[in-house]
Amino acid sequence: MSPTDPPxxxxxxxxxxxxxxxxPLLRVDGLRKSFGDNQVLKSIDLSVDRGDVVAxxxxxxxxxxxxxxxxxxxxxxxxxxxxxxxxxHLDFASPLSRKxxxxxxxxxxxxxxxxxxxxxxxxxxxxxxxxxxxxxxHREEVVTEAEALLARVGLADKRDSHPAELSGGQQxxxxxxxxxxxxxxxxxxxxxxxxxxxxxxxDVLTVIKELADEGWTMLIxxxxxxxxxxxxxxxxxMDEGYVVERGxxxxxxxxxxxxxxxxxxxxxxxxx
Amino acid sequence: xxxxxxxxxxxxxxxVRGGLLGTIPLTLAxxxxxxxxxxVVALMRISGRAPLSAVARVYISVIRGTPLLVQLFVIFYGxxxxxxxxxxxxxxxxxxxxxVGGYAAEVIRAAILSVPKGQWEAAHTIxxxxxxxxxxxxxxxxxxxxxxxxxxxxxxxxKDTSLASLILVAELFRKAQEVAAFSQEFMVLYLEAAAVYxxxxxxxxxxxxxxxxxxxxxxxx
Numbered sequence: 158m159s160p161t162d163p164p165x166x167x168x169x170x171x172x173x174x175x176x177x178x179x180x181p182l183l184r185v186d187g188l189r190k191s192f193g194d195n196q197v198l199k200s201i202d203l204s205v206d207r208g209d210v211v212a213x214x215x216x217x218x219x220x221x222x223x224x225x226x227x228x229x230x231x232x233x234x235x236x237x238x239x240x241x242x243x244x245x246h247l248d249f250a251s252p253l254s255r256k257x258x259x260x261x262x263x264x265x266x267x268x269x270x271x272x273x274x275x276x277x278x279x280x281x282x283x284x285x286x287x288x289x290x291x292x293x294x295h296r297e298e299v300v301t302e303a304e305a306l307l308a309r310v311g312l313a314d315k316r317d318s319h320p321a322e323l324s325g326g327q328q329x330x331x332x333x334x335x336x337x338x339x340x341x342x343x344x345x346x347x348x349x350x351x352x353x354x355x356x357x358x359x360d361v362l363t364v365i366k367e368l369a370d371e372g373w374t375m376l377i378x379x380x381x382x383x384x385x386x387x388x389x390x391x392x393x394x395m396d397e398g399y400v401v402e403r404g405x406x407x408x409x410x411x412x413x414x415x416x417x418x419x420x421x422x423x424x425x426x427x428x429x
Numbered sequence: 430x431x432x433x434x435x436x437x438x439x440x441x442x443x444x445v446r447g448g449l450l451g452t453i454p455l456t457l458a459x460x461x462x463x464x465x466x467x468x469v470v471a472l473m474r475i476s477g478r479a480p481l482s483a484v485a486r487v488y489i490s491v492i493r494g495t496p497l498l499v500q501l502f503v504i505f506y507g508x509x510x511x512x513x514x515x516x517x518x519x520x521x522x523x524x525x526x527x528x529v530g531g532y533a534a535e536v537i538r539a540a541i542l543s544v545p546k547g548q549w550e551a552a553h554t555i556x557x558x559x560x561x562x563x564x565x566x567x568x569x570x571x572x573x574x575x576x577x578x579x580x581x582x583x584x585x586x587x588k589d590t591s592l593a594s595l596i597l598v599a600e601l602f603r604k605a606q607e608v609a610a611f612s613q614e615f616m617v618l619y620l621e622a623a624a625v626y627x628x629x630x631x632x633x634x635x636x637x638x639x640x641x642x643x644x645x646x647x648x649x650x
Contacts, residue, residue, distance in 0.1 A: 231550055255558075262556050273551035277569045287555030290565060339555060 181240075182207040182374050183228070183343055188237035188249075190223055197223045199398035201237070205343070205391075208372045212385035212406070215395035216421060221378040224395075225345045228376070229267045230258040241265075242342060266336035270348040272328040274320040280307065280331050281316040284338045292339070299338070306334045310364050326357030330364055337368075344368065346377040382425055386410050394418045433614055437621060440608045444601060444618075444625055451600030452629070455590045458522050460583055463529025470534035472563075475541060485534065492531025498592050500524050505596040521593040525586060533582055540575035541567060573644045580637040584630050591626075601625060 185203040189196070197220045205211050213221045226232040228239065234249040241264045247257055274283050284303040288294045307313050310330040320328055329349055336344055349365065350358040362384050369375060369388045379385055385392055385406055392409040394402045394417075402415045413419045473485035492500070505520040515523070544567050552562035594603035605622035609615050 229554055231553060259556065262554065267550075267554040269547060269551065269554075271547060273545075273547035275548065275551065275566055275570075277573070286565065287557075290561065291556035335555070 181205065182209075182242055183376070184238075184240040185224075185228070186238045186240075188224065188227060188239070189235045190220075190227060190232060191235055197398055198227070198234070201395075201398075201400055203376075203393065203400070205374060205376055207374055209390040210369045210373075210375045210377065210388050211391045211393060212389035213376060213378045213393050213395060214380070214382065214385060214421070215401075219395040220398045221395050222347050225267065225347050225376065225378055228261070228343075229265050229345055230261045231267075233258075264341060265343040265345050266339045266341035268329070268332050268336050268344065268346045268349050270351050272320070272325075272332040272352075274328055274331055274335070276320050279317050279319055280312065280323070283320070283331060284335050287335070287339050303334070303338055306337055307331075309367075310334055311360075324357060325353045326360045329353065329361045333361075333364055333368075342374065344373055344375045346375060346379070348378050348380065350379070350381060380425065382410055382422065394421065396421070432617060433612075436608075436612055436614055437617060440605070440612075440618060440621060441625075443604045443608060444622055447599060447604030448601040448625055448629060451593075451598060451603070452587065452590050455518075455521055455525065455593060455598065455600060456583070456587050459525030459590070460529055460586055462522065462526035463586075464533055464579075466526060466530030467533035467537050470530060471537035471541060474534065474538050489531050489534055492528055493535075497524070497528050497589055498595070500528060501592055501596060517593070517596050517598045520596055521590070521598050525590065525593075528589075529582060529586060533579060536575050536578045536582065537571065540571035540578075543574050544570045576641055576644055577637070580633075580640070584633055584637075587629060587633065588626060 181204050183203065183205040185201055188198050188201040188203075190198040201220070201224055203211070203224070213224065215221050223232060227234045233253065236249050238249065239245075239247045239261070241261070245260055245264060247253060247261060253261075274280075275286065278286065281300065281303055284307065285296070285299045288299040288302075289296050304313065304316060307316055310333065312327060312330055312334070315323060315327060315331075320331070323331065329352075333349070346365065350361050353361065358381070362381065365375070365377070366384075366388050377385075377389070389406050391403060392406045393400055394409060394413070394415070396417050402409055402413055402418045408414075409418060410422055413422060470485045470488060473481040474489075476482060501521065501524040504524045505515065505517065508515060508520075548566055548570065549562055552566040557565065590598075590600055591602040593600050594606060597603070602622055605618045609618040612618070
């Protein structure tokens with residue numbers, strides 16, 4: 158369960174994603190989750206290939222965010238299986254051990270809708286906290302890497318600022334860097350631009366698109382259909398706890414087969 | 430009323446000395462010990478384990494539901510009858526720290542709960558255990574939130590330590606009482622004691638404001 162090694166082939170490029178060979182990095186089968194009487198996930202199947210970007214779309218309450226939270230161990234599913242990189246296999250039929258939850262978290266990193274940066278720490282401290290305190294990597298090495306990552310998202314001069322001094326777009330870019338610094342195999346984005354002022358959305362989407370181009374494997378919950386169409390390799394439409402339709406963005410977003418998908422896409426593209 | 434200014438002058442130093450050597454050390458020792466008790470009790474309260482949480486709740490309820498003076502007397506005058514005899518100072522420190530522990534536990538618990546749930550989640554997301562998240566992420570933020578209410582607890586404690594005069598601790602008020610008993614000038618000496626307490630608390634309030642300003646700088650609003 159060591160963090161993914163830095164990439165070969167592009168030495169020194171801290172932004173480079175783990176190598177990919179086209180095999181599925183993540184397989185989810187029959188994932189179920191209820192909150193009390195409310196069955197949020199009825200049966201979710203997903204497959205994310207290495208290096209692919211998968212956009213999870215669907216109406217609010219359809220369970221998209223819950224899927225991400227289950228994959229990061231923030232919720233414990235009631236049933237189903239998750240397989241990461243063919244080396245971590247979790248069956249939620251029986252309760253997970255703490256070690257298994259840690260192993261699951263070790264492979265993914267989450268970017269939250271509301272950033273959830275640590276307000277009592279500087280930008281740099283936010284980024285190095287996980288690698289230094291949890292992964293026990295060398296501080297100097299982590300700081301060098303963190304500074305390079307911050308520079309790549311245009312925040313080199315903010316390393317000693319506190320989150321409260323940053324705009325929403327800047328905070329979210331720090332949130333992305335904090336996730337990258339963990340060197341995860343899979344990046345999870347939970348509506349990364351939904352809390353941002355419209356004029357700040359572009360900066361964050363640009364960063365995510367760059368990551369996609371670098372070959373990072375990402376699962377993104379989003380309402381930005383134009384962005385999904387441009388960046389995603391696969392679009393998954395969820396409704397009422399099921400995956401209704403999935404496939405190439407040009408198909409799912411332009412000529413959906415399912416009536417529910419059609420209605421959703423139409424409503425989002427022309428709300429009036 | 431004729432004020433005996435000479436008496437005011439000669440009694441000032443014994444009273445201030447009682448404050449410096451009695452009230453202040455007693456307050457500091459009790460407050461530090463009380464905060465440690467409070468932290469443990471607050472963590473028991475939010476541990477999610479029913480027995481721990483129940484013990485903490487009973488403790489807080491007893492401390493808050495009984496007079497401090499009674500707690501002090503139980504420890505100093507009561508315990509000897511079950512074979513535990515403590516001197517005035519340890520009795521006072523134990524009573525005051527247990528008392529602070531009960532009140533501050535609720536302050537700390539509320540402060541921990543006031544840290545947004547997203548902070549716990551972000552901590553877990555970067556791989557932290559519950560203990561790590563608490564120590565590195567949650568408690569530092571809770572500490573900032575709890576400074577104003579805990580400062581109030583501290584200032585109350587300064588004044589509450591005057592109760593220790595009743596178990597023979599040589600603190601500020603006890604010194605005033607001694608001079609008053611000798612000179613029979615009760616009004617002058619008790620007002621003088623009140624003035625000294627007031628000056629102490631003015632300094633503490635100023636210190637509280639400084640700390641709050643410093644801590645406020647980087648807290649998310």
